[in-house]
Amino acid sequence: METDTDLAPAVESILEAARERPGGNEVVDVDARSLPDAVARAEADGRVPVIAEVKPTSPTANGTRDDDPVELAEAMVAGGATAISVLTEPSHFGGSAESLARIREAVDVPVLRKDFLLREAQLDAVAADLLLLIVRFLEPETLADLVAAARERGFQPLVEVHDRAELETALEAGAEIIGVNNRDLARLEVDLETFESVAPEVPDDVTLIAESGVSSPADVRRMRAAGADALLVGSAIMDHGAGDSDVTENTRRLVEAEDDET
C-alpha cells in the first residue's frame, strides 16, 4: 500500500508495530456469536445496543486502568452491554490476545477483536466473534480478500470507514457490518458529524455502528437519530482519569439513554 503521509505520529507508530506482528500458528475456526442477533435482542429489551470497549489505555487516554480485563468486561455486560470490544494491541493500548480469549470465555455476548490487522495470518492470532478491518490501512483488493478470509474462518468482519469514499470501498468489499469512526486518524480529534455525514449513504441491510467520541446519553441519542444500529464506546466507559470509575454504571447510563428521552 502507498505510504499514508497524513497520519498522526501515534497512528504511524501503531501501524509500524502492526506490520511487525506475527500471525497465528494455525487457521482459526470460529463458531461466532451473531452481532446482528445481539443488537436485535437489545432493541427488543429496550436497551440501546452498546458495544463496550475494554481499552486499558490509548494514545489519547488520560491514564491507564490496570483492572483485570475479565472483571471489566463482566461489569460492562452487567450494565447491559450488547457486545464487548477488546483492544488486543499491546504497546499503545495495553491489550493482548490472551485477555480477549479470557474475556470471550467469561461472557456470553459477541466479542470484537479491535486491532490493526494488515495480512491474513494475523487473523489467526486468537478466536473472536468479530474482527476489525480498517479501510484506510488496506488496499481495496486486500480488504476484499481479508473480508473473505475472515468469513471463511467464521469471523464477522467489522469494516471501519471515516468518509463516504471509504464507505464505497467497504461496500465493494462486501461489508455487512460497518463502523464509522468519528476519530480522525490524522489529528486524533473526534467529531460526531463524521457519522452524520456518512450514515445516510449506508444501505439499510448493513449493521451500522457509530464508533468513538460518544461520551454522554445526549451523544447516544444523536448517533441513534442519525441511524446508528449500535455504538462502540471506549473512553466514556473506561473513564481512565478516574481509576476506580464504575464501568457498570458508565455502561448503563448509555444503554438507558433512550429511557429518559423527554
Ligand SMILES: O=C(O)c1ccccc1NCC(=O)[C@H](O)[C@H](O)COP(=O)(O)O
Ligand atoms: O483511542 C485512541 O486514542 C486511538 C488512537 C489512535 C487510533 C485508534 C484509537 N482508538 C481505537 C478505537 O477504535 C477506539 O478505542 C474506539 O473507537 C472507542 O473510541 P472512544 O469511545 O472514543 O474511546
